[in-house]
Amino acid sequence: MTAELGADSEVGTLRTVMLHRPGDELRRLTPRNSDQLLFDGIPWVDRAQEEHDAFAELLRGRDVEVLLLATLLTEAMTVSGAARMQGISAAVNERRLGRALAHDLSVHLREVPAAELAQILMAGMTFDELLEAESGNPELSGSSLVRRMHHGADFIIDPLPNLLFTRDSSFWIGNRVAITSLALPARLRETTLTDLIYAFHPRFLGIRRAYESRTAPVEGGDVLLLAPGVVAVGVGERTTPAGAEALSRSLIEDDLAHTVLVVPIAQERASMHLDTVCTMVDVDAVVMYPAIQDTLSAYTIRREDTGVSIRGADPFLEAAADAMGIGKLRVIDTGLDHVTAEREQWDDGNNTLALAPGVVVAYERNVETNARLEASGIEVLRISGSELGSGRGGPRCMSCPVARDSLEHPA
Incomplete structure (x- = not known):
């Protein structure tokens, strides 16, 4: 049975996901061009494919339909x-x-x-x-x-080695898909391929679009669906303030969100997207890089009778809990000491993919973070990422959820 397309959260039971199996585009990487193509190392492609195949099989084993971008x-x-x-x-x-x-x-x-x-x-x-x-x-x-x-x-x-990270070029909100605008030249053409898939593939005929403005950069790794009607958008190395504002106003005007939290993050490679420092792991819990826990802030954009209002900046955790209508957002941080936390943040310890409330996929190498998740009641499904991680992306980066069960109307 084909799942109904769309998503209203990060943690509703995952039914369908789009992945891209790494291929010959990664074999084009050399020490001369890897920086330009946004890779920190030259991956062993055969091993990267093995790791990605294991990731896809884990998802299928959890009854997730896997769609491959190349197909x-x-x-x-x-x-x-x-x-x-x-x-x-x-x-x-x-x-x-x-x-x-x-x-x-x-x-x-x-x-x-x-x-x-x-x-x-x-x-x-x-x-x-x-x-x-x-x-x-x-x-x-x-x-x-x-x-x-x-x-x-x-x-x-030019090759497109970053196609591996299907999260960035599109995301689903409600029953619509948003095609994003990627910031860096090495990735600009990715959205064209994603766009034509959604426009012409029989599986997606008739779907409606959300946020069709391409005037300023917005990348999917910066967009978190915190709860039905509540979206967080990171602003940093990739997504700009103008892009975040255009997206926020569009989602509110189309009644796809009632509150958008715009979250400034450091403009550096280690925290290129919001989901490199924070992802949802349960309906009321996030895994978060502890170095930013007390300093992360948010501007709150809300729908009002007269249009929209902008407030803040306020502490992110408080603003998020208020928008989600919960007393407190549980925080699971990624290490007891600064060195471990910094290492595991770099290795995508915060970049988890939720398959259901309290069930996430994570890289096995982030031992401390995974242990802390499990101690907090989160089931962690571990995958290898020694080669997949050379492009700076974890399980969430490598996946575009196409269908999740709604938290407002559970299946």
């Missing part, structure tokens, strides 16, 4: 020519390639089968690979200065 992308472009054109148009950058080469590349891609095209859009393409593909087609032999001046190993289409 959805291929299927969407198989059934829709418009989907193919949207993917090609986003990948072919005439400003960088020039008109002649952009034309040749577009002509070639339009003839490529859907599965191969999906692979190119995700893993990228080098000038040498285009030359090899063109060898069987004499019509693609136009003269291009750009082609002559690039090295063969240079990318004519």
